[in-house]
Amino acid sequence: MLYAAKLAWRYLASSRGQTALLIAGVALGVFFFVFISALIGGLGQYLVQRTVGEISHVTLTPPPAEARLLPGTEGLSLTVAQAETAQRExxxxxxxxxxxxxxxxxxxxxxxxxxxxxxxxxxxxxxxxxxxxxxxxxxxxxxxxxxxxxxxxxxxxxxxxxxxxxxxxxxxxxxxxxxxxxxxxxxxxxxxxxxxxxxxxxxxxxxxxxxxxxxxxxxxxxxxxxSRIEVSLEDLSQADRMAERLAALTGYRAESWTSGNAQLLDGLKAQERSGDMIKGFSLVTIVIGVASAMLVNTYRRSSEIGIMRATGARRGFVLAVFILQGALIGLCGGALGAGLGFAILSHIPPPEIGVTPVMPVDYRQGAYGMALLLTTIGAVLASLLPARAASKIDPVKVIGQ
Known part of the structure; x- marks a missing residue:
């Protein structure tokens, strides 16, 4: 496997221009992925903060009054004791x-x-x-x-x-x-x-x-x-869980901000789904670009592959060489794109309560690790078809040409 990795790196180094273009293309796709993640996350955070950031996140109110039978009316139905309307809970x-x-x-x-x-x-x-x-x-x-x-x-x-x-x-x-x-x-x-x-x-x-x-x-x-207790939280997304916890702790009725903002939550979910689709398209673009370049590389190196096969190299070895090329391209391009994204986006102040941002981008939600992982996996998958094609090359036909 070590020799296969060295050979894969040598192939990439021998075509520096093509390799540089491939890595640059992958880096651009990863940067776009990171930017969309930071934009969608920051925009969602900004909208939530602008809507509910400065109101109660959990409100504790008296539990609902229980109806009870009036004394001496046990045999009658629908007879209850009701609090006076002027009485405050x-x-x-x-x-x-x-x-x-x-x-x-x-x-x-x-x-x-x-x-x-x-x-x-x-x-x-x-x-x-x-x-x-x-x-x-x-x-x-x-x-x-x-x-x-x-x-x-x-x-x-x-x-x-x-x-x-x-x-x-x-x-x-x-x-x-x-x-x-x-x-x-x-x-x-x-x-x-x-x-x-x-x-x-x-x-x-x-x-x-x-x-x-x-x-x-x-x-x-x-x-x-x-009359009531209003509670603000460190993390707004934990409002439902905290409402249940505070209700159990106090015995009061606890209502989170999400119960009155269903439309906002639906809009944020739709926005998140749209962002996932855009990020998915960027990954598909990366996969297609890597696959196309690797296929071209396979045809260009068909004679070298034939010589390797003639000297005893197994199909698994050839397969590993091309898969490792894809992995190296994805890893280098992903690291470059994620690093570039962090370097640029970290200079944009994230949206905070009470501050109008220059752009609602939160660099903390850039999903850098996920971008690097998905890009590397995508590049490996993109190299599978060219790798299989390379491993099936008949050395007799190629050398004969």
């Missing part, structure tokens, strides 16, 4: 679980919240809003308000409020001005705008406001307990 014992969630591997941030609805007023202008009361020290645990502020700051104190840019434009207000908020419990409070943000999500920027948790407790008459 709260997470029982949530405060004690916050440190546990903070220490859970894979959890990036935890934000206990009090939620409600209200009317935000400025003179005659009014807007129905969703109100979220958060702990001031955890204001950045879910949404990166610091990077998304267009005016003011994200410091939430008593009677201060963060509003979206679209809402500020609707009400024609700016930082420092006073708004009045009337909650759905009839409580009213004057709030000073501390900051204006723009998350890029229309529903949040126009309909959501954030206040401190003590202020929310007063407005919604919730002296104890919280």
């Amino acid at each position: 709260l997470l029982a014992g949530a405060e004690a679980l916050i440190p546990v969630l903070d220490a859970t591997p894979g959890v990036k941030g935890v934000s206990p919240q009090i939620i409600g609805n209200g009317i935000l007023m400025r003179g005659q202008a009014r807007a129905a809003v969703s109100v979220t009361g958060i702990e001031p020290q955890r204001v950045l645990d879910i949404a990166n308000f610091g990077a998304r502020l267009v005016e003011g700051n994200a410091i939430l104190g008593s009677n201060r409020v963060l509003i979206g840019k679209a809402l500020a434009e609707d009400l024609k207000v700016s930082v420092g001005q006073i708004l009045r908020l009337q909650s759905d419990r009839g409580q009213e409070r004057a709030l000073q705008i501390t900051g204006i943000y723009e998350l890029g999500v229309e529903g949040v920027d126009r309909r959501s406001i954030f206040i401190s948790q003590p202020t929310a407790r007063t407005l919604f008459a919730i002296p104890q307990g919280i």
Whole structure:
């Protein structure tokens, strides 16, 4: 086998121009494979981050209330106890679980919240809003308000409020001005705008406001307990698994971001399939190019192959020589293309939350090892037909010519 490898390398070295073109062609195909992998992966990451990167990845809410028979009505059907409509569902014992969630591997941030609805007023202008009361020290645990502020700051104190840019434009207000908020419990409070943000999500920027948790407790008459816990994760793709884990850990209902973004996930899967098809075509191109060149090489060296066969070389040896030529071409071209791809793509900043990339390419998803492996295998497969043709050459006919 060692002698076959030396002979294969000698054949390649004797036709340097053709070998260089073959390796360059393979390298170009591998570079295209790597680029498409990095582009599809980076684009998918960018779309997910832009859509759900700054919202809760897993939301913990109270488990659904169980219907139960009223006392003394065991013999009657369809008689149940129902909670009052004005009663808010709260997470029982949530405060004690916050440190546990903070220490859970894979959890990036935890934000206990009090939620409600209200009317935000400025003179005659009014807007129905969703109100979220958060702990001031955890204001950045879910949404990166610091990077998304267009005016003011994200410091939430008593009677201060963060509003979206679209809402500020609707009400024609700016930082420092006073708004009045009337909650759905009839409580009213004057709030000073501390900051204006723009998350890029229309529903949040126009309909959501954030206040401190003590202020929310007063407005919604919730002296104890919280409405929900929002959890951000280190890896968004693990949301479903983490939701199951957190539900088992806490006993609460856990909903991942994927449950409300089915269309986005379908689009990403279709995009991934399209990328796989393009990468497959690039590999087919490499295989056809290598096979064509090896066939030509077989016909050019038919007399040399005939002499080898006449001197006792077996068909298996000739087969090995040509297969090793294909493997060397694939390995060298694959390494060159993968290395070139990494060298170029690593200078493009990957898409990150809060940053608009120059190009949504993530060099970390270039699939360099896979590109090298598949290219080498493809080149070996491409050399099988020429190798079989070379091993079947009749030395008597070739030498006689």
